[in-house]
Amino acid sequence: MSVLRDELLEKINNKTAKVGVVGLGYVGLPLAVEKANAGYQTTGFDVQEKKVEMVNRGENYIGDVVDEELKNLVKEGTLKATTDFSFIKDVDTVCICVPTPLDLYKQPDLSYVVKSTTDVAKYLHRGMLVVLESTTYPGTTEEVLKPILEKESGLKCGEDFFLAFSPERVDPGNKQFNTKNTPKVVGGCTEECTEVAAALYENVLEGSIHKVSSPAVAEMEKILENTFRNINIGLANEMAILCNRMGIDVWEVIDAAKTKPYGFMAFYPGPGIGGHCIPLDPYYLEWKAKEYDYHTRLIETSGEINDSMPDFVLENIMKVLNKDKKALNGSKVLVMGLAYKNDIDDYRESPAFKVIELLEKNGAEVIVNDPHCELAKYNGKTYRSVDWKEVIDDSDIVVITTAHAAYPYEEIVARAKAVYDTRNATKNVVNNREKIYKL
Numbered sequence: 001m002s003v004l005r006d007e008l009l010e011k012i013n014n015k016t017a018k019v020g021v022v023g024l025g026y027v028g029l030p031l032a033v034e035k036a037n038a039g040y041q042t043t044g045f046d047v048q049e050k051k052v053e054m055v056n057r058g059e060n061y062i063g064d065v066v067d068e069e070l071k072n073l074v075k076e077g078t079l080k081a082t083t084d085f086s087f088i089k090d091v092d093t094v095c096i097c098v099p100t101p102l103d104l105y106k107q108p109d110l111s112y113v114v115k116s117t118t119d120v121a122k123y124l125h126r127g128m129l130v131v132l133e134s135t136t137y138p139g140t141t142e143e144v145l146k147p148i149l150e151k152e153s154g155l156k157c158g159e160d161f162f163l164a165f166s167p168e169r170v171d172p173g174n175k176q177f178n179t180k181n182t183p184k185v186v187g188g189c190t191e192e193c194t195e196v197a198a199a200l201y202e203n204v205l206e207g208s209i210h211k212v213s214s215p216a217v218a219e220m221e222k223i224l225e226n227t228f229r230n231i232n233i234g235l236a237n238e239m240a241i242l243c244n245r246m247g248i249d250v251w252e253v254i255d256a257a258k259t260k261p262y263g264f265m266a267f268y269p270g271p272g273i274g275g276h277c278i279p280l281d282p283y284y285l286e287w288k289a290k291e292y293d294y295h296t297r298l299i300e301t302s303g304e305i306n307d308s309m310p311d312f313v314l315e316n317i318m319k320v321l322n323k324d325k326k327a328l329n330g331s332k333v334l335v336m337g338l339a340y341k342n343d344i345d346d347y348r349e350s351p352a353f354k355v356i357e358l359l360e361k362n363g364a365e366v367i368v369n370d371p372h373c374e375l376a377k378y379n380g381k382t383y384r385s386v387d388w389k390e391v392i393d394d395s396d397i398v399v400i401t402t403a404h405a406a407y408p409y410e411e412i413v414a415r416a417k418a419v420y421d422t423r424n425a426t427k428n429v430v431n432n433r434e435k436i437y438k439l
Contacts, residue, residue, distance in 0.1 A: 004127040005192045008162070011092055012199045015039040019200070020087060020094035022116050024051050026346060027133060027168040028097035029062045030179040033070055036079035038204040043091060044081040055081035063344050063372075064170070064178055088123035093200055095131045096120070097168065106283045108137055110144060117145050121152030129162040129196050132215075135222050135281055137288040141165040141215035142189060157189050164188035164197035165215035167222030172275075173344040183207040187218030226281035227299055232267040233278070234302030237309050240269035240439050244316070251424040251438065269439055271401050271422040272309040272351025274340025279306070279349050310354040313422055313439070314362070317399060320418050320437050326396055329363030334395040336388060336412070337402020338370040342423075345372040352401035353378040355422075367391050371406045392416055400425050 011017035017040060021032040024046040036042040046052050054061055058071035073079040088094060098112040113134055120130060130149065132141050141164070146157050157163045166186045171177060184201045186209060188194030198209045212218050236254070243250035250269060258266040273279045282299045289296050318328050340350035347353070347370075357379070359366050369388040370376070376383045392398065398416040400407075403425035413419050413432045422439045429436065 002192070004160070005162075005196055008092060008127055008129060008196050009199055012196065012203055015203070017092040017200075018043070018090060020045065020091040021097060022046075022094060022120065023097035023099075023112075023134075024048075024055060024081060025097065025099070026062060026064070026172060027170050028095075029055070030064050030170065031095060031097060031133070031168075032079060033065055033073065034180050035204050036073045037069070040078075040204070042073075042079045043087050044079070045083070045085060045087060046081065047083065049083055052081040052083050055079070063346075064172060085119040086123060088120050089125065092127070093129040093131070094120060095133050095166075097133045100134045100136050100280075100284075102280050102283055107287050108284050110136065110140065113140070114144065114148065117148045118152060121149045124149055124153040124155060124161060126155060126160045129164070129193075129200065131163075131197050131200075132165045133168045135167060135226070135277055135284070136219060137284040138216045138220040138223065139288070140219060146189060158193065162188065162190075162193040162196050163215075164193050165218045166197060166201065167218055167225075169222075169225075172346050173341060179205070181206045183210060185210045185212060185218050185221050187212040187215045189215060220285075223281050223285045226277045227285060229267070230273065230278050230282045230306065231298060231302040232265070233269070233273055234305040236267045236269040238305050241312060244439070249438065251427065268424070270309065270351065271313045271355050271439070273306045274350040274352075275346070275348060310351055310358055313355050313399075313420075314358045316437065316439070317359070317397060317420050318362075320420055321397060324396075324418065327363075328359070330365070331363075331396040332365045332367065332391075332394060333359055334388060334392055334398045334416075335359075335366055335368045336370070336398060336400050336407065337404055337423075338368060338373040338376050338383065338385070339402050339404075342403045343372070343405055347373050347376050347378075350402075353383075355399065355401060356383070367395065370402065371404060388412070389415075 019035050019040045019042050021028045021044045024044045032042050032044040058074040060067045060070045096116050098116050101109045103109045155161050169182045184207055186194055186198045188197050194211050198211050202209050240250040254266055257264050286296045286299055321328055321331055335356055338347045338352050356366050367386055368383050370385045374385050392415050397418045400421045400423055403423035409426050409429050413429050413435055418435055420437045426436050
């Protein structure tokens with residue numbers, strides 16, 4: 001194996017290795033761009049023909065990718081995309097970056113990972129490196145991917161090919177940390193697997209590379225990251241509920257607490273938890289823990305709190321309308337913000353839709369606006385963003401579910417009959433504060 005390791009390391013270090021990325025979404029496309037930027041001949045794969053066509057035209061669809069950068073890489077021939085999995089036979093390394101959702105019963109759905117791995121295995125060759133980046137439960141790489149790759153190819157992991165797990169750490173919209181400069185954790189099935197995977201990332205990224213002893217450690221590490229955030233957001237949400245009952249401004253409380261220079265990290269409440277990772281990842285751990293006859297009580301409780309926030313939001317909207325002697329049934333509600341966090345176009349698992357669903361179930365006429373999401377689909381229904389300036393005067397209440405920087409909050413509050421702010425977006429509004437109701 002050392003000979004294969006040395007051959008692959010040489011290709012990686014002298015930038016002659018051909019690299020592949022499976023899945024061209026929020027994780028895969030930025031990674032493919034960075035690999036191409038580093039000088040590697042890069043091929044991206046996706047089952048969606050539209051994405052592949054856009055990449056090959058140099059058209060960007062991911063907020064964290066620079067348009068001109070993508071266009072130039074495609075023009076230079078360094079980056080291309082395909083829907084044909086046979087490209088695997090021509091690459092030296094491949095990263096799998098496909099979705100890992102939960103099923104209806106909140107159990108891990110690895111169908112995308114299994115399908116991609118099976119397709120990779122058909123073209124797997126000696127000396128090749130396979131890295132899984134999709135977030136999953138501890139044990140997936142060795143218990144699911146490894147057997148598939150070995151069975152389908154007839155090759156043996158650690159002897160004929162290299163296999164590792166390196167969790168994605170993409171934070172859409174983050175102006176400070178991106179794919180290129182965020183530290184990377186790498187855990188391979190063998191020491192040599194770890195070594196070659198780490199070498200690839202060292203040649204592509206600017207962030208430090210942290211090697212761990214196994215894929216399971218790297219998988220658990222990623223779960224811990226997002227469970228940590230999930231639990232602390234759950235605490236912030238519970239504090240918000242209690243502060244609301246006590247007539248205390250929870251946002252002021254958090255601002256005061258974060259003045260402590262040690263021992264406290266600020267987390268903020270909201271209408272729920274959104275995005276692909278934070279709402280989902282704790283359930284992966286919860287599911288896996290049951291195999292060991294252990295119930296993750298703290299994780300489960302925080303999940304219950306976070307899942308209940310849309311109901312809390314609905315209750316408070318009703319109270320605000322009631323002050324004006326209006327019923328929710330028949331009221332016109334302008335929801336501002338569909339993305340799961342501010343200043344991005346990603347609305348996956350956005351709590352805004354859960355709020356909208358509850359509003360509609362209770363008879364409200366819902367109108368939506370989001371400068372970053374012109375069109376969004378949820379539960380088979382399509383939501384189109386309207387010009388808020390044209391509908392705000394006729395709306396009975398404005399509900400802010402995402403704190404986009406593009407919103408002129410002073411003007412919004414001035415024109416609105418009432419504003420229910422779930423994100424403290426109106427904190428700097430000077431005038432008409434009597435119209436503002438907070439989470």
